[in-house]
Amino acid sequence: MPPIDIARPFSRILHYDATSGKARVEEFGLRAEHLGGSGLAAALYEASGLAAASPDAEEQPIIFAVGPLTGLFPLMSKCVCGFRSPYNGQWTESHAGGRLALALRFAGYDALVVTGRASELSCLIVGGHRVRAVPVPFLRGADVFRTGKYMRGMVKGFSGHRSTIRIGRAGENGVGFACINVDSFRHFGRLGSGAVLGGKNIKGIQVVGDSVSALPPGKSYPSLVRDIQLAVTTTSAMRKYHDLGTPENLEPLNKLHALPWRNLQKTSDSGISDMTGQRIAEDLLLRQSACAGCPVGCIHIALLREQFGDEHDYLYKQVPYDYEPLFSLGTMLHITDPERVLSLMDETEKTGLDCMSAGVALAWAAEAFEKGLVSEKETLVPLRFGEWEGFETALRHLAGRDNDFYRLLGQGALAAAACYGGDDFACVLGQEMAGYATGEVFFVAQTLGFRHSHLDNGGYSFDQTVTEKDAGAAVKYLLKDEHDRVMLTCMVACLFARKVYTTEKLQECLSSLGLEDMAGVLPEAAGAVRDLRWKLKMGTGFDPQKARIPKRFTEITTWKGGIDATYMEETRGLYSREILRMGGR
């Protein structure tokens, strides 16, 4: 096979049908139109014509898409997973790093599309020179770590040149927020991609990067790579992500009264002194790691040492940590001992649950338990704020869908509240909240955001930097920021690099590769992708005008004082109308 043309006009797609076990490679569309990543996944889904079909139908695809700059520039290291969410039935995306993006690029594909359902639990192995499924019935119920170890032995000779993604029990059992673990330390976390893979009877996928692409002649491309590498490594641009990492935010957000505690009953607590980014780094940080193609090294891995016997019997675990799991499995459950929070993270990891959704759902359960809406009859173990043991057991019940209560909770706190009461204090903004109690604009932004993610736009930043309560200005900001982020998620960049990769810089990168046509239309094409994503989301069940913000979010106090419900409602109304417009309604 000759080297693949990096500037080809079409996307190169590997389709695998798990039902028949057959694969085909397709030349799809025009890259100058769908770009890559978010845009490619959306275009592929639109072309499938399955928006009207049931979200859990076998023919529904799960799509892993990379972009035209993947692996070619620093921090172009993310992969987009597009799927119909088992949490809400809608078209959505989740993004992950690790090695998957580069492995797909080096396998020679812009996207991998998996449809159908395997007749028995299987692992899929794909690369530029291989596609095969391996039956793994003996891995049913296996945790994420054991599955990874087994899968690494399935293909010999490609250490460092492959990516291993897999699910745990939660994915096999169809929990609405089961995740896909990517290369041990990264995840397609939110909205249930793990359950989609489980529904296809696929325990994991190994992508082997065994092909070669040709680069353009001349010095402009390598010289631009060198400039950007210097910008991200020798300037201050990326330092905070490497040093303490995102946990650096714990202390300042607590000080701002913007850190959710005890199911958002509070926004600040003196207990933060036990769990600051600084303290975790000094006491528990083992090392940093990086996604392939990124020199920053933002992945922080803690060493968790546990005594398992009466004598000097210890085991150790390496647990990746970030701000969000420290919030969701820590402050939200009012647990401030970092080692115990790490234990909960480790359990979440093993079972293959999304840590943010699981923690916030359990925080609702703890308040429902506190208020007597549910008892041990439902929860099976006492769920009390500050008592980590109960939550550790509850994570296993969630992954196992062990009774009606945990089956409902696995569809989110609002699904459980619909049965047991307590929807006023379900901290759900489209999905379980992210860790920013910054105010009205963020609450609207997550509720209505395409992925219901704090990464859809910088709503939390607007809350912190703009003091005037101007709903029009807020929505204008959200729209511009979403557009710019869509550009990045089409390439597919890590959003930590958003200050480095301006529109002009992205256009320069594309041009240096011979993709001048794409560079010329980049802002317009990103706008079209944004609109297509909204069209697909609304075509699969999302109605922005019906999205509501639970009462708990109106009851909090931040550094700015109480929440202004009128301002929040005005922002919500304006933004929902804009979303309808973008989606062609």
Next chain:
Amino acid sequence: MKHLRTPRMDRCIGCQCCVLACARLVHKLHSWTTAGIHIRSSGGLTTGFEADVCVACEPAPCAQTCPTAALTQRKGGGVIVRHELCLRCGECAGVCPVKAIQMEQDSGLPYLCVHCGQCAPFCPYGCIEFTDDADRDAPDDAIPVPSVRIRKESGHAPN
């Protein structure tokens, strides 16, 4: 004469910037398999990283076994590579004592480090070094440690 060394792999974060730089700058290709250095974990990412790279043998068994002089001895250690002479027999990869020669699947050509040093500036943590012959026999820990290149930023902002 300078050589590439890997004295501080215990600092490696697995970013693979060196691999990509080699493929890009030396071979004008974009891949994991057309580079003279390979970064791998030994049994999963929890175990840290190792580098597979030419250790500049003199005499070099790969050059001695090459039937067509596609690989020839480089003065001071290592080899000079001429792909246009290669028969794609793979004998060189088989005799390399440190398994640092990768046979690329599509072309069938061997890829190995030519000690040009172009990858070294792309390592953010000084794991690899392009050093003078004078340092060649020095223990790894005798090579001066460069400062980490990621620099400090002030202020706090959400991610």
